Amino acid sequence: MLSGFVPDRIVSMTIDIPSEGAAAGPAPSFRLETIRKRADFLAANAGKRANGPGFTVLYRPVGESPTALRFGFTVTKKIGTATERNRIRRRLKEAVRNAAPRVGEARGDFVVIARREAINIEFPVLVAGIAKAIATLLAGGGVLSRPRRQTGSQ
RNA sequence: CCAGUCGGCCGGGCGGCCGCGACUGUUCCGCGAGGAACAAUCGAGGAAAGUCCGGGCUCCACGGAGAAACGGUGGCGGCUAACGGCCGCCGGGGGUGACCCCAGGGAAAGUGCCACAGAGAUUGAACCGCCGACCGGCCUUCGGGCCGGGGCAAGGGUGAAAAGGUGCGGUAAGAGCGCACCGCGGCGCCGGCAACGGGGCUGGCAGGGCAAACCCCACCGGGAGCAAGACCGAAUAGGGAUGGCGCGCGGCGGGCAACCGCCGCAGGGUGCUUCGCCCCAGCCAUCCGGGUUGGUUGCUUCAGGGCCGGCGCGAGCCGCGCCCGAGAUGAAUGGCCGCCACGCCGGGGAAACCCGGCCCUACAGAACCCGGCUUACAGGCCGACUGGCGAU
């Protein structure tokens, strides 16, 4: 039963993020592995989540996964037109590609869910936000995802 | 120079670093399916959009074909694979003009509707009016006057619309009553492929509007859509076949039999008990078929675009000579930066232009492929033409 579930909010710890050189300088080579199966997205839904500027990150530590680190991107139709959705997803992917190597050896599935504000957020802010969210999740922080309520009983 | 009309085009450029997808090549890894690295090449649009039409392609249905029903289209001719698209022409309307707009067949096939106002609204009428020729009556100064019967539809008024319009004649007043012109109907003639135009004779006029009301006529349309369709096919559960082992007793029914179904008893489980409820058959092996997640294919080179030459007023057609060519699939074409154009502002200059600064760069993302239509769009370029003003 889902009734006895109490989401324990964990205090978000501040993590040192190298602020200088966020946008300048060539990003280190990093190959982005993306999630493509619907089942993997649904599985990540049950894990912890952390919010950033213009997005939410879901984390699912997968031990036996063949690839150690994978990222998925979700941009729903409600957010905007096709051009806007494309732009948001590409910027988020690039932000992840710039931010991911700084958090060290991460393992598991991360799903980035975009919000509409992501289209106007400065790119360095996006990169820093992604790095912070990933670090928070890897350190065990974040908020547990609430299970979806089935009936409207109060 | 100002104002305007029409048509066509562009939709920032160059470069650096780090990335993405496809294909080809080389190398490496792997028994293999396949994977990795590197290099070269290519990698969004004029609307890729809306999904409003038309096709190709695929499957389904159907003897060929036609009809009914339903839906669509609607001047004529042409273009086209086809179209509700485009071109040319005709007719009507608007504009000084360039030019623009029009669902533009049929109202004597039938049905229906036309509110309010108005006297009258469709086999239509006389409210205010006009007349006093004709008939009757009264009066008379014998000129005529008045009243009634009656005649009329010109004028007023109502309306979107009131039995052709204007003018002259005519008349008591009037009226296609007569005439001229215009409009309309009928019949020839001429021009044109045709829509239609021109002109002749003739008819005094036959008769309202609405078909984006039902309808009639002509023409067109079978349905669904690449998530179409084809192939491969995991785990788990379930289905079928065969074999092995197992399957309490009795009755009834079916069957040659193996066996199957139903009922009762026995047995087991639950439960304190009566009662009640549930179980009473499978397990294993091999094979087969359906099928979900997933994968492969369809999948991009064809009614393709551009240059050139020829034909056509044009839409287009022909010729091949040359050049070009996205293919993703939780979905590639991106992130950051520099310079320069374009634009704006300020300053200088007679001008070309120079210097400094700043901002903007729209609408928007392929999803099987084409032809159109419609809608969105910062800024800019080119050409043709019209009207006005000025100069020569």
Next chain:
RNA sequence: GGGGGUGUAGCCAAGCGGUUAAGGCCGGCUGCUCAUAACAGUCUUAUCGCAGGUUCGAAUCCUGCCGCCCCCA
């Protein structure tokens, strides 16, 4: 990819060719009450989603757009 519905005042809505577009809620004012509510009376509020067209006349009919909602694969 395919299909359906809907848009009328701040809200819910009727009207589907004919004067000036019902009705209810809300709001304003007045009465009643010591006061509020309720009740009674009265008043205001409409580019009929937008743009063209047909018609004498359009919220209504036709065409093209726009927004919102829903369904199927």
